[in-house]
Amino acid sequence: xxxxxxxxxxxxxxxxxxxxxxxxxxxxxxxxxxxxxxxxxxxxxxxxxxxxxxxxxxxxxxxxxxxxxxxxxxxxxxxxxxxxxxxxxxxxxxxxxxxxxxxxxxxxxxxxxxxxxxxxxxxxxxxxxxxxxxxxxxxxxxxxxxxxxxxxxxxxxxxxxxxxxxxxxxxxxxxxxxxxxxxxxxxxxxxxxxxxxxxxxxxxxxxxxxxxxxxxxxxxxxxxxxxxxxxxxxxxxxxxxxxxxxxxxxxxxxxxxxxxxxxxxxxxxxxxxxxxxxxxxxxxxxxxxxxxxxxxxxxxxxxxxxxxxxxxxxxxxxxxxxxxxxxxxxxxxxxxxxxxxxxxxxxxxxxxxxxxxxxxxxxxxxxxxxxxxxxxxxxxxxxxxxxxxxxxxxxxxxxxxxxxxxxxxxxxxxxxxxxxxxxxxxxxxxxxxxxxxxxxxxxxxxxxxxxxxxxxxxxxxxxxxxxxxxxxxxxxxxxxxxxxxxxxxxxxxxxxxxxxxxxxxxxxxxxxxxxxx
Numbered sequence: 001x002x003x004x005x006x007x008x009x010x011x012x013x014x015x016x017x018x019x020x021x022x023x024x025x026x027x028x029x030x031x032x033x034x035x036x037x038x039x040x041x042x043x044x045x046x047x048x049x050x051x052x053x054x055x056x057x058x059x060x061x062x063x064x065x066x067x068x069x070x071x072x073x074x075x076x077x078x079x080x081x082x083x084x085x086x087x088x089x090x091x092x093x094x095x096x097x098x099x100x101x102x103x104x105x106x107x108x109x110x111x112x113x114x115x116x117x118x119x120x121x122x123x124x125x126x127x128x129x130x131x132x133x134x135x136x137x138x139x140x141x142x143x144x145x146x147x148x149x150x151x152x153x154x155x156x157x158x159x160x161x162x163x164x165x166x167x168x169x170x171x172x173x174x175x176x177x178x179x180x181x182x183x184x185x186x187x188x189x190x191x192x193x194x195x196x197x198x199x200x201x202x203x204x205x206x207x208x209x210x211x212x213x214x215x216x217x218x219x220x221x222x223x224x225x226x227x228x229x230x231x232x233x234x235x236x237x238x239x240x241x242x243x244x245x246x247x248x249x250x251x252x253x254x255x256x257x258x259x260x261x262x263x264x265x266x267x268x269x270x271x272x273x274x275x276x277x278x279x280x281x282x283x284x285x286x287x288x289x290x291x292x293x294x295x296x297x298x299x300x301x302x303x304x305x306x307x308x309x310x311x312x313x314x315x316x317x318x319x320x321x322x323x324x325x326x327x328x329x330x331x332x333x334x335x336x337x338x339x340x341x342x343x344x345x346x347x348x349x350x351x352x353x354x355x356x357x358x359x360x361x362x363x364x365x366x367x368x369x370x371x372x373x374x375x376x377x378x379x380x381x382x383x384x385x386x387x388x389x390x391x392x393x394x395x396x397x398x399x400x401x402x403x404x405x406x407x408x409x410x411x412x413x414x415x416x417x418x419x420x421x422x423x424x425x426x427x428x429x430x431x432x433x434x435x436x437x438x439x440x441x442x443x444x445x446x447x448x449x450x451x452x453x454x455x456x457x458x459x460x461x462x463x464x465x466x467x468x469x470x471x472x473x474x475x476x477x478x479x480x481x482x483x484x485x486x487x488x489x490x491x492x493x494x495x496x497x498x499x500x501x502x503x504x505x506x507x508x509x510x511x512x513x514x515x516x517x
Contacts, residue, residue: 004040004041005037005038005040005296006295006296006297006298008033008036008040009037009296009297009298010297010298011033012030012033013074013075015029015033016030016070016071016074017071019071020070021070022070022074027060028056030059031052031056035048035052038051038052038259041259041262042229042259043262044232044266044267046266046267047085047266054081055074058077058081075297078297079294079297079299082262082289082292082293082297083289083290083293084289085263086265086289086292087271087289089289089290090287090288090289091246091271091273091287092273092286093218093273094217094218095188095217096217099182099187099188100132100181100186100187100188100189101187101189101218102178102191102214102215102217103120103188103189103190103191103218103219104211104214104216104218104219104220105117105120105190105193105222105248106207106219106220106221106222106238106242107221107222107223107234107238108197108198108224109194109195109197110197110224111195111222111250112222112224112250112276113137113192113193113222114137114143114147114150115250115281116222116274116276116284117147117190118133118150118153118154118156118281119282120190120248120284121154121156121188121190122156122281122284123274123284123285124190125155125156129187129188130185130186130187131186131187131188131189132156132157132158132177132180132181132184132188132189132190133147133150133156133157133158133159133192134160134174134190135147135148135158135159135162135173135192136170136173136177136191136192136193136194136210137170137192137194137195138162138164138165138166138167138168138169138194139164139166139194140164142165143164143192144160144162144163144164145164147160147192148160150281153281154281157184159173159176159177159180159181161173161176170193170210171206171210171213174210174213175213175214177191177214178214189214191210191214193206193210194206199237199238204238207242208242211242211243218245219242219243219244220244220245220246220247220248220273220274221238221239221244221246221248221270222247222250223235223247223248223249223250223264224250224251224260225249225250225251225252226251227260229260229263231263231264232260232264232267232268235247235264235270236267239268244270245270246270246271246272246274247265247270247273248272248273248274248276249261249274249275249276249287250276251276251277252275252277253277253283261275265289271287273286273287274286274287275287275292320336321336321339331392332429332430333390333392333393334382334385334389334391334393334422335382335387335390335391337382337425337426338379338382338383338390341378341379378418380408380409380410381405381408381414381415381418382418384403384404384407384408385404389404393419393422393423396419401416401419
């Protein structure tokens, strides 16, 4: 959603790199580019004005003028200001001292309240609670049925005494749901209310009546992040008419410009508590302002990635695989490789996970074109091998590769490519597990057996007609160390040659697109 904003801000900061100090003109130009980037992202004008004014004021202060790297200091300021307009800190649910905790969802029709109710219930179930969904949207056709289906998928109880489709009293259903939750020992009640295509008095009155009937501990306003500036207007209307405690953003995985997420907390004074960024019931989590700001600035979101890994990865399996890579407990085999891939698959979309890594904005096109089914194809090839072949891939000769290709429905070239990549990946992981960094000469754990072609130091040519003495002591002494040609930083690591002191250019990094095919 924030791709355009992220690209514009990255281009803005590139113009600052390499400058020892920032002039007034540099600060004004940067502020102008940031203003345009935010306006193009559909951020509300009052928020843009306040944000840019704060960035300019701080950029002119001592924290930038006295910094060794002014460009990085400006990025730090922009990051902190982004965190501020996104809400500052993570807002968490307040649970009732005496169960059940009642959560009421409100918002316009089409914002995704019913699906979000099931996502929230599944998330709360994972937190160790026993939630119950309440079908109080009795107007939209099949809203009750939709909640029942989603509740069944989430594995939670759904209280739906009325058929809906215009039949039943939603206030009565909500009130009865509290008594049912107490009787059945459910400690959280999530009330799904009706919406409208637009704001009207009847909608507001019904939501207010349900609020008064159940006295909720949390009222969450559900808003579609793709509706742009109108999200702020709708949020303000609900705040005035019904009142709510926090905001839930849905459809953050859409292709809209994302201004609602950057505007709504600042304009309404109510924090964003949850974010939904996909169609699966698991595509839902707490909204962390600092992590969202980091994603916008293409600095990644490693904390979320680590949390997802901790939820899905088997610690014992991971420890065994790590031991094998370090040369303990046997050889790392294709079975281990398959187990690790299946663990990664449980974390969700591989494209989303890769997008959480710092600097992946420059590979956005390759990520968007990545085929998620590639893991299924790899799994089919590995599972078409015999246990002996998976344990020792070196025994897979031509005839075996042909049989494996037929068994998996793939081409022989796909089998060849998988086996070759497995050996490359295993070698790289072993180097990293032993404390080295692949491709970096002189680092521990990296083999130095063969010299890379084209990187050998040129040998001095013998002068014609001049004989070399067989005694090493009588030979011409080698040139002094300080006479060696100046080498650009990073040239020894394969990052491309340049002048000493020249700023590192990420475009010189090797092309990673082949690993995303």
